Amino acid sequence: MSTIAKALKLLELFSETRPQLGLSDAQRLTGRDKATVHRHLVALEAAGFLEQDADSRAYRLGPALTRLAGMRARTVPEVEMIRAETDRLSRAAGELVHISRLHGFDLVDVYHAEHHDHPVRVSFDAYGLPPLLATSSGMAYLAFSSRHLLDMAVADQRTWVPGGQPPDPDSLRSDLAAIAQRGYARNRDSLRLGVSSVAIPLFDAAGRAVATCSIAYPTSRGGKQVEARLARLLMQSGAALSAAIGGTVPADLHAIWTPSHERAAS
Known part of the structure; x- marks a missing residue:
């Protein structure tokens, strides 16, 4: 160095x-x-x-850092900030990778990449993203957000799974606690039959969840081993993706995302 x-x-x-x-x-x-x-x-x-x-x-x-950060925010579009890292992750995963931000309770597309040659792939509509509680991205975001935000989301029917029952708050909190402990959210066939996904939150400079990154893949690609591989790639990319938008990953989550042998070597 x-x-x-x-x-x-x-x-x-x-x-x-x-x-x-x-x-x-x-x-x-x-x-x-x-x-x-x-x-x-x-x-x-x-x-x-x-x-x-x-x-x-x-x-x-x-x-000087304030000046440079302001200059970057004014001169570099957010898409350009995360494009290279998202493209790299899509190539490594061989699947669709999607970055989204939350506006109100709507997930809004920032950038998505699909660099692979699989004949079977997940169809993606950047303008028709599903409700917050119906996606791994939404669950990843809520798992690392405030209890107050969760309560507001549960009370808003627009966040619910389409055609599903109202979410049970206790069950939902239990699911979110498991996501926080695991480090990523997962969704297998619950929104669309044949489509699975894994997702992580991305953070701002204050360590607050502000965006998400997900990998979507055909369920037919495989089971737990495929999920584990893709989730590992996501978590390995989380710090770089957050850094690209000017953020930093909270220390407790960074410890989950970083294998013990890497932490020992650092």
Whole structure:
């Protein structure tokens, strides 16, 4: 890793729960020698990427990042932010990959990619996405959102499975708790016979769920092994997809998405 990359990597140490870092904190978290870390912190401060509190001498994210983030938001359409990572994921999965955002209680298409040669594939209508509670995307979103949002969604008939019974709140909360523990949502033939999907939430800079990414595939492709493979690819891509839209994955979910051997090596 280059010197510049090592310095910039220090920026990833900051989070909503850790907004400031002292030199000793940064040295401990990186495992690098103190002199090198100090040199990198000073360089980042000089460039405006960090600023130092005059009293505590701790560092926090600097104004240059605000300017760059604003510039990116104004000049790079969201589709372009996530296109490359979504295309890569579709090629790896060999299936349809779909990014959506929530507006009200409607899932709205942001971008979808389908890079494969399978003769059997899932048909996709970007303008006719199903109700929130009928999809793995909707369930993934709700599993990592507030209880208040869930209560509002349950009370709104537009979110229900078409032609189905009103959702049972207790059963729904149990399903969402299982999704949160597992790290992804799944849907097998419950909305459309022959179609299955897995989905994860994507997050903003404050670690709030704001979008979803799903992989849809023909159920005939296989059972639990196919689901596990696709879910693993999704979870491995979750951090990069959230980062592409300027977000960060909450630490507890990142631990679920990251295999133990990878966490041990990091």
